[in-house]
Amino acid sequence: MSFVVVLCTAAQSRAQQTAPRPPEFAALTQEEVARILRMSPLPSLPLDPSNRFAEDDAVAELGHALFFETRLSPSGISCATCHDPQRYFTDSEVLARGVGVSRRNAPTVVDSARRRWIGWDGKFDSLWSQALAPIEHPDEMGGHRRTLLQVIRDTPHHRKQFEQAFGPFPEALARSTESGDPLELAHTATADESREIDQTTALVLKAFGAYQRRIQSTRTPLDRFVSALKAQPEGDLEALSASARRGLALFVSRAGCWQCHRGASFTDEEFHALGLVGANGRVPDDPAREAAVAFLKRNPFNVSGEFSDARDSPKAAMVRGLKEGGEQFGQFRTPPLRGVAFTAPYMHDGRFASLSDVVRFYDTLEGASPSGHHGEMVLEPLGLTDPERADLVAFLESLSPDLTILRESPWWRDPRGSSDRTEPTQGSRPQNPRVTSPEVPDQSQR
Numbered sequence: 001m002s003f004v005v006v007l008c009t010a011a012q013s014r015a016q017q018t019a020p021r022p023p024e025f026a027a028l029t030q031e032e033v034a035r036i037l038r039m040s041p042l043p044s045l046p047l048d049p050s051n052r053f054a055e056d057d058a059v060a061e062l063g064h065a066l067f068f069e070t071r072l073s074p075s076g077i078s079c080a081t082c083h084d085p086q087r088y089f090t091d092s093e094v095l096a097r098g099v100g101v102s103r104r105n106a107p108t109v110v111d112s113a114r115r116r117w118i119g120w121d122g123k124f125d126s127l128w129s130q131a132l133a134p135i136e137h138p139d140e141m142g143g144h145r146r147t148l149l150q151v152i153r154d155t156p157h158h159r160k161q162f163e164q165a166f167g168p169f170p171e172a173l174a175r176s177t178e179s180g181d182p183l184e185l186a187h188t189a190t191a192d193e194s195r196e197i198d199q200t201t202a203l204v205l206k207a208f209g210a211y212q213r214r215i216q217s218t219r220t221p222l223d224r225f226v227s228a229l230k231a232q233p234e235g236d237l238e239a240l241s242a243s244a245r246r247g248l249a250l251f252v253s254r255a256g257c258w259q260c261h262r263g264a265s266f267t268d269e270e271f272h273a274l275g276l277v278g279a280n281g282r283v284p285d286d287p288a289r290e291a292a293v294a295f296l297k298r299n300p301f302n303v304s305g306e307f308s309d310a311r312d313s314p315k316a317a318m319v320r321g322l323k324e325g326g327e328q329f330g331q332f333r334t335p336p337l338r339g340v341a342f343t344a345p346y347m348h349d350g351r352f353a354s355l356s357d358v359v360r361f362y363d364t365l366e367g368a369s370p371s372g373h374h375g376e377m378v379l380e381p382l383g384l385t386d387p388e389r390a391d392l393v394a395f396l397e398s399l400s401p402d403l404t405i406l407r408e409s410p411w412w413r414d415p416r417g418s419s420d421r422t423e424p425t426q427g428s429r430p431q432n433p434r435v436t437s438p439e440v441p442d443q444s445q446r
């Protein structure tokens with residue numbers, strides 16, 4: 001046995017020696033090349049023990065239907081209004097627009113099941129627990145958990161899906177009891193009814209979670225390139241242009257991006273303050289991670305709470321152990337970068353219209369608070385040349401999965417048929433072109 005292992009290792013290291021190295025990597029150290037090798041492949045999807053229905057397709061079907069359901073909101077806003085599959089599950093807006101205007105940019109939900117913390121500030125510790133927030137937020141959907149359950153109960157199609165997934169709809173929430181409909185907002189719920197409402201809501205949230213787990217990206221040009229570096233048969237060194245290869249070399253070396261955007265998802269899953277100044281040039285004014293931790297620890301739907309299926313898990317312990325405090329002020333989660341070319345505009349407040357704008361920011365740090373009193377001081381102006389900036393952008397664009405493959409997935413479709421129905425009933429939307437071709441959209445600003 002060990003003999004075989006030795007042989008394999010020898011074969012492997014021989015492969016690494018004979019594996020081609022493009023000329024753009026000539027100046028890279030071994031450690032810098034190792035950073036590149038860690039970028040691919042994407043590991044298998046992490047399990048979510050806090051959601052015992054995570055792998056259940058019947059539950060995911062219910063979540064799929066509800067993701068596109070406009071009646072969860074009195075204004076006809078669905079999840080898909082802001083997370084439109086035609087736009088890589090974003091809305092192309094600077095700040096998300098639902099009933100009102102949100103404070104933040106809508107990120108994609110593609111690959112969100114890979115994140116340790118959910119949201120720009122990591123306010124949620126599971127994908128499923130996040131779903132209640134937009135439903136009840138007055139600026140997003142402006143709905144209520146009772147209305148959510150009412151729509152399911154009173155829509156035969158959803159009710160059937162619910163019962164296939166979870167068994168009979170709770171009797172305590174049936175339409176007419178002596179005191180009226182327990183799901184009417186005007187109804188004063190008894191303690192028993194409230195508990196039943198929250199328990200049933202948690203089930204439905206887990207359906208949203210199960211559905212969104214299935215929204216996943218596919219292989220990118222970078223993956224084919226890294227396969228070639230590992231001398232694997234499906235590899236292709238030409239999958240990245242010379243410009244993208246130079247950008248990749250910069251990314252793992254002098255530009256320092258790898259310090260936070262690392263591994264196969266291009267994120268350390270941690271939080272950093274880049275010191276982006278607020279509106280009117282004020283010091284950064286969004287408490288971000290500081291407020292998020294305070295919320296998360298008290299959220300009854302968190303991983304250590306009564307509705308979680310993994311209250312004794314390491315993750316639950318991690319949540320209980322999170323420290324609250326001001327040093328986390330202004331910190332945002334390092335966003336993943338796979339598919340980033342499809343999700344303009346950028347940053348938590350959508351302040352940058354294009355990837356070139358983002359790269360220009362890192363290059364000059366213009367728009368960063370100079371004294372960043374909570375800043376981390378990792379960032380320094382890079383002093384790149386124009387071609388180097390273009391190289392970094394070319395590299396970021398090589399992280400785009402093949403949309404033609406993704407569109408084959410049933411989970412990327414509006415289950416009601418025509419995808420036009422994901423458009424909101426009022427207000428105008430299109431600013432960026434829809435993601436309808438496998439080409440990277442919106443290069444107009446470069």
Ligand code: HEC
Nearest residue numbers: 078079082096097098104105106112118119120131134140
């Ligand atoms: C009005 C637009 C809007 C609607 C409607 C909306 N979202 Fe979002 N979504 C956002 C914004 C904005 C954020 C970022 C919030 C933050 O982090 O502060 C977000 C973040 C998320 C994230 C986090 C992604 C990540 O990787 O961290 C998930 C998941 C998500 N939304 C799912 C949903 C679901 C499920 C629904 C429907 C129940 C929904 N959203 C409805 C705007 C919207």
Ligand code: HEC
Nearest residue numbers: 255256257259260272332333334335346347348358362378
């Ligand atoms: C200190 C950690 C850190 C370093 C170093 C870093 N980033 Fe970031 N990056 C972040 C954080 C945090 C955000 C989100 C900031 C926000 O929204 O306010 C971000 C946002 C981005 C975004 C926008 C993603 C989106 O979905 O909106 C891109 C693109 C990006 N970084 C690329 C780079 C590149 C290229 C480099 C190297 C030149 C780099 N980053 C260096 C932490 C870092």
